[in-house]
Amino acid sequence: MARRSIVGRAQSAICREITDLLLDYLTGELDRGTASAFEDHLRLCSDCVAFLNTYKKTVHVTRSLRYESIPAELERRVRRFLRERTQKGRRGR
């Protein structure tokens, strides 16, 4: 994805471009100049700060989701199924 550089445009760096850089900013994948321009813009734009905070919160809530472990009975049932199928395969050879 080709992007126009925001370096040196903190005052005019528009919020749409900042949003596009959020993912790379949070994973530390922006080059130093772009990260610095990104942060310069944040110092001037409370909307982008609010957007960044709520984006981070969304990721945090997603990461805190937990799905249940495999139920013991289901685990045994599938194990039995696999034994039967693999034995059948051997008998069928």
Add this chain to the structure above:
Amino acid sequence: MAVNTKRGAAGRGPQGAERGVPPQAPARQPAEEEGSLVERVKAKDAQALEALYRRYCSRVYRQAIALVGNEAEAEEVVQEVFLTLYEKAKTFRGEAAFSTWLYRLATNAALTRLRRRKRTKEVSYEDYLPKYEPDGHHLGGAGSVVDWSQDTEKLLASKELHGILRQALDQLRPVDKAVVMLSDLEGVPNREIGQALGLSVPAVKIRLHRARLFLRGRLAVTLGHSPF
């Protein structure tokens, strides 16, 4: 051929390590052992299959239940993944980590089921993505974006927010849901997600970012704010 098991049984990327491994994650095993089990499965060794099953069934189930959302279909996915592992182990050439190959089998099995379903209510991403003025600033001018990030603690504690988020995840397109699940729940690096889903790394990042923007918009609306 040497089997690539560099990331071992845990198979977690940096994001997963950062968040801590949930208690149900399989214990990390010596890489050689996993490689040798895979080789034995290729030779139709049912005991080796069972050893790999014991090691990975929780992870595969968690991935399946997160994607398909019900126990019956998740069970089918787990069966299918390990049966495919037994029958097609020879097609695993070790170019990617073994765990990546399993992600691929599990995701494909789950996506097949999701795609079969009638999509009852199509939700437009666009309704929840940020909007901008013609000059590129946030819609509504300065001060228009509400920072609700501190308002969620009570809802988080009551698990209400998790329920809302699960509903929003179910409204994602199946592949986008798989990307979010693998990245944010399993901590799988983007490169491996790409290998598992047949996507380039930039495509994974675009899908992940767009899905997160959609989820953010859905949470904002639920909390009584504009999604933009």
